[in-house]
Amino acid sequence: xxxxxxxxSMVERGKAKLIPGLVEEAIAxxxxxxxxxxxxxxxxxxVVGEKFQxxxxxxxxxxxxxxxxxxxxxxxxxxxxxxxxxxIGKAVVGTVQGDLHDIGKNLVCLMLESAGFLVQDLxxxxxxxxxxxxxxxxxxxxxxxxxxxxxTMPAMRDTVALLNEAPNRADFKVMVGGAPITAEFAAEIGAxxxxxxxxxxxxxxxxxxxx
Amino acid sequence: xxRIPFRKEELEITAPPLLTGRLGVPVLNTPITPRENCLMxxxxxxxxxxxFFSDTLSLTPAVDPDNVARGFVFDAxxxxxxxxxxxxxxxxxxWEYVPSVGGSMVRPxxxxxxxxxxxxxxxxxxxxxxWDWAGSAEKNRKLIEQDIFLRGTTILTGLFERLISFCxxxxxxxxxxxxxEQEAVHRLFSRLADFYPxxxxxxxxxxxxxxxxxxxxxxxxxxxxxxxxxxxxxxxPYLRKISDAAHEMGIYFELHSCGKNEMLVPAMIEAGVDMWxxxxxNDKKMLAEKYGDQIIIGADLPAxxxxxxxxxxxxxxxxxxxxxxxxxxxxxxxxxxxGAREILxxxxxxxKCGRAV
Numbered sequence: 001x002x003x004x005x006x007x008x009s010m011v012e013r014g015k016a017k018l019i020p021g022l023v024e025e026a027i028a029x030x031x032x033x034x035x036x037x038x039x040x041x042x043x044x045x046x047v048v049g050e051k052f053q054x055x056x057x058x059x060x061x062x063x064x065x066x067x068x069x070x071x072x073x074x075x076x077x078x079x080x081x082x083x084x085x086x087x088i089g090k091a092v093v094g095t096v097q098g099d100l101h102d103i104g105k106n107l108v109c110l111m112l113e114s115a116g117f118l119v120q121d122l123x124x125x126x127x128x129x130x131x132x133x134x135x136x137x138x139x140x141x142x143x144x145x146x147x148x149x150x151x152t153m154p155a156m157r158d159t160v161a162l163l164n165e166a167p168n169r170a171d172f173k174v175m176v177g178g179a180p181i182t183a184e185f186a187a188e189i190g191a192x193x194x195x196x197x198x199x200x201x202x203x204x205x206x207x208x209x210x211x
Numbered sequence: 212x213x214r215i216p217f218r219k220e221e222l223e224i225t226a227p228p229l230l231t232g233r234l235g236v237p238v239l240n241t242p243i244t245p246r247e248n249c250l251m252x253x254x255x256x257x258x259x260x261x262x263f264f265s266d267t268l269s270l271t272p273a274v275d276p277d278n279v280a281r282g283f284v285f286d287a288x289x290x291x292x293x294x295x296x297x298x299x300x301x302x303x304x305x306w307e308y309v310p311s312v313g314g315s316m317v318r319p320x321x322x323x324x325x326x327x328x329x330x331x332x333x334x335x336x337x338x339x340x341x342w343d344w345a346g347s348a349e350k351n352r353k354l355i356e357q358d359i360f361l362r363g364t365t366i367l368t369g370l371f372e373r374l375i376s377f378c379x380x381x382x383x384x385x386x387x388x389x390x391x392e393q394e395a396v397h398r399l400f401s402r403l404a405d406f407y408p409x410x411x412x413x414x415x416x417x418x419x420x421x422x423x424x425x426x427x428x429x430x431x432x433x434x435x436x437x438x439x440x441x442x443x444x445x446x447x448p449y450l451r452k453i454s455d456a457a458h459e460m461g462i463y464f465e466l467h468s469c470g471k472n473e474m475l476v477p478a479m480i481e482a483g484v485d486m487w488x489x490x491x492x493n494d495k496k497m498l499a500e501k502y503g504d505q506i507i508i509g510a511d512l513p514a515x516x517x518x519x520x521x522x523x524x525x526x527x528x529x530x531x532x533x534x535x536x537x538x539x540x541x542x543x544x545x546x547x548x549x550g551a552r553e554i555l556x557x558x559x560x561x562x563k564c565g566r567a568v
Contacts, residue, residue, distance in 0.1 A: 014388075055474075058438045059431070060388040063381060100307065100316045103380045103431075124319060151311040179432040197433065 003029055007040035011072060012048055014064025020075035033079040041069045041076075045114035049199025059107065062198075066110035087118040089141035089209045092134040094122030096155040101148035104178055107198035108144055115202040117142065128159040135163055140172050141209045144201065145191070147178040156181070157189045164190050173208045177201060212251060215242045215259060216567040217560035222553050229268060229357055234285055236265040236552060238359055249361040250421065252507075252541070253463050253485065260559040261535065263542040264488075264509075265552055268360035270418055271367070274347035275410070276337075280306040281315045281367045287351045300368065301337040304376045317376050324377040327386045328395040334377065336406055339413055348417040355418050362421045364414045365467070366407060369427025370400050370446055371437070387437060387445050396445060404449035408456030415460050422463040424488065425453065430470015432492065442478040454483035473498060480505045488543065499538035510535050511543035512551055525554055532558040 001009070003026040010018050026036050048065045051057045091112045095105045102124045109119045118139075122130060135143050143163055147156040156176060163174050173192040176185075186194030193208070195201040221240050228235030241248070243259060245266035252258040271278040272286040282296025296308030297315055304323050306315035324333045348355060355362070368376055374396060375383040386392040407425075414420045427450075429435055429442065437445075454464040465486040466479055473493050486507035489495070495510040502508070512531050515524060528551060531542070542555055 055434050058434065058441070059436050060384040060441065061438075063385050064389060067385070098309070098311065100309070100318055102319045103384075106381055149312055 004031055004036055004040040007036060007072065008044035008047075011041055011044035011065055011068045012051075014061060014068045016064065016068040016071045019068050019072040023072055023075040023079075027079050033076055037073070037076055037080070041072050042114060042116060045069055045111070046199075046203075049111060049114075049202060052199050053197060059103070062107065063110065066114055069114055088116040088206065089118070090120065090137065090139040091117040091142035091144060091205060092120045092122055092131070092137075092140055093142075093144035093146070094126035094131060094134075095124040095146045095148070096152050096159055097125055097127045098155050099147050099149055099152040100124045101146075101178075104148060104198070105144070105146040108146065108177065108201050111198040111202035112142070112144070112205055115206045117202075117205065128155070128162045131159050132162050132166060135166055135172055136168065138168065138171065142205045143172050143174050144205075145174065145176045147176075147181060150180045153180055153185065160189045160191050173205070175201060175205060212243075212256065212259070214564045216565045217557065218567045221560065222557060226359075229354060229359070230285060230287075231289060232285065234265075234269070239553070239556065241556075244359045246358055246361045246421070252539075253422075257563070259564055260556055261532070261540065261542050261563070262361075263552060263555065264544040266360055267363045267422065268354065268357065269363040269365055269424065270351060270354060271365050272347045272351060272418075274342050274344060276301045277367050280304075282306075282308040283314070283365070283367055286347075287354055300376070301339075302334055302373075302377070306376075317379075319379045322378045322382065327374075327378050327382060327392050327399075330377060330395060330399055334399075336402065339410060342413075344413055344417045351418070362419055363424060363465075364418060364420050365424040365426055366410065367426045369425050370403055370449055371429060372427050373403060374399065384436065387441050393445065400445070400449040404452040407453045408460075411453075411457050411462060412460060415462060420462060422465055423457055424465040424467050425450075426467045428467075428469040429475055430468065430472040430490075433471055435470060435472050435475050437475075439474055439478055442475055443481065447478050447482045450482035450484070454485075458483065476502050476506065486541065491543075495540065496534055496538075499535065499540050503539045508538070508540050509543045510540045512548060512555070515548055519548070521550070524548055524551060527551075528554040529558055531555065532562050536562040 007022045010022060048062055052062050093105055093109050095101055109121050113119050122134060145156055145159050147153055160174055175193045176191040177195055181194060183194045193204050195204050223240040224237040225240050226238035228237050248258045249262045249266050252262050270286050271283050273279050273284045277300045278284045280298050280300040282292035284290035292308055293310050297306050299305055304317055306317055308315045324330045386396050411423050429437055457464045463485045465488060466484040467488045469490050471492050472489060476498055479487050484506060488509040491511040495508050499508045513527055515527055
């Protein structure tokens with residue numbers, strides 16, 4: 001097993017403590033830092049996402065894998081060089097006003113980060129105006145809107161409606177999700193995409209920005 | 212027990228609801244009381260009808276601060292959750308009541324326990340002996356002494372949910388699998404497994420309960436939050452201790468666990484759970500077939516469209532009884548379906564005992 005494969009395996013298993021040492025060893029062996037990031041971490045998180053979708057692993061395993069990747073990225077940063085831009089775009093994500101649920105939104109943040117996005121987490125109970133304000137940043141490519149409750153679906157509708165009036169609307173995609181949300185509802189309220197889980201959200205978001 | 216056939220007169224109302232509010236139902240002219248029927252069912256005997264959610268009168272009095280914090284006080288005091296729900300639970304965690312949801316949540320972001328490995332520094336277990344149990348029971352005397360409905364209570368925040376309330380969802384989930392944190396979770400759950408039986412004993416002593424419902428959500432809309440292995444390792448030993456204690460007191464043990472938790476049913480059985488009250492996204496028929504000899508599965512009436520006709524409601528009820536009558540299941544709440552309780556009762560009575568000529 002190569003060092004990069006070893007890193008990928010440890011990311012998948014969520015071994016956060018072991019990752020920084022393995023990254024240093026890989027660098028010392030002459031591995032390309034960008035390859036370590038892409039194959040050892042981002043690809044590993046894709047595998048984690050696929051296993052999650054197949055119910056082979058569950059939310060805690062996904063969380064510890066994301067945490068391991070974060071440790072790996074921290075260890076890798078000094079080796080990537082100051083001009084190395086590893087972000088594929090900025091995403092802002094939040095749970096709509098009136099809804100305090102955060103686990104789905106947090107998973108989406110983690111998977112978007114793992115897919116290479118720079119993520120701004122707006123938190124829970126977020127007013128629609130706050131989404132609009134965040135989306136005004138010209139770097140933003142994805143706006144993720146979450147709602148877990150049927151009672152907060154109207155807040156999602158209002159939020160998306162406001163985002164759709166943004167002057168820079170053509171610059172970002174609006175993605176929605178949450179337990180009561182469906183593709184039909186997403187289309188009805190004018191969102192660009194609905195995904196059933198965090199892993200597929202990251203895949204679709206990545207496809208939006210990379211074409 | 213004689214298989215008394217159904218007579219139309221059984222649908223006559225003999226008394227108004229004992230409990231005001233959304234959980235109260237009128238008393239029907241049943242040949243035996245719902246409580247007697249439920250106890251037969253729980254003992255493994257064939258009941259005269261499929262027991263329903265509404266056959267239990269579950270009291271969650273304000274004497275337990277959790278019930279106030281969660282906006283879930285159901286007793287004789289006429290509690291208004293919008294006015295009085297929320298606030299500190301019995302461990303001092305602050306909950307926010309959300310009227311549109313009809314329940315409470317802990318706002319994430321500033322957990323009471325910032326590091327689960329040091330939870331003992333932040334958590335003090337409540338002294339439940341100091342609570343006014345006698346005063347609470349006095350307020351509810353008539354409801355406690357009734358023997359029409361099964362007498363129950365609900366412990367609203369179980370093991371995993373308690374962990375979440377202490378350290379937020381993400382950290383709770385990680386702590387369940389992270390080997391550096393699991394030991395602390397074991398310590399916490401071990402303490403809770405000592406604590407909850409004391410709480411159940413108070414409800415036995417002052418509220419004379421037949422059944423306790425233990426509220427611990429383990430799933431999301433699409434799948435369990437935790438793997439079967441994790442539940443077996445981290446929850447089952449402690450839940451078993453609590454259910455064993457309840458059983459020793461002569462109290463049945465029901466688990467309320469939201470989410471698509473089909474694959475966790477083996478863990479529920481190992482934990483000594485008598486009944487699981489799960490959500491409709493679970494395949495109840497499959498579960499009843501597969502595990503019905505080991506655990507009672509709660510089955511929900513299929514959702515009906517708003518404004519469903521009487522005929523549609525009757526057909527849905529008949530289909531429900533046809534599907535589940537032969538299994539050891541009980542009927543969940545027929546939310547927002549007018550008359551469904553009475554129709555289900557009638558069809559179930561006929562399915563089990565026939566109709567009087």
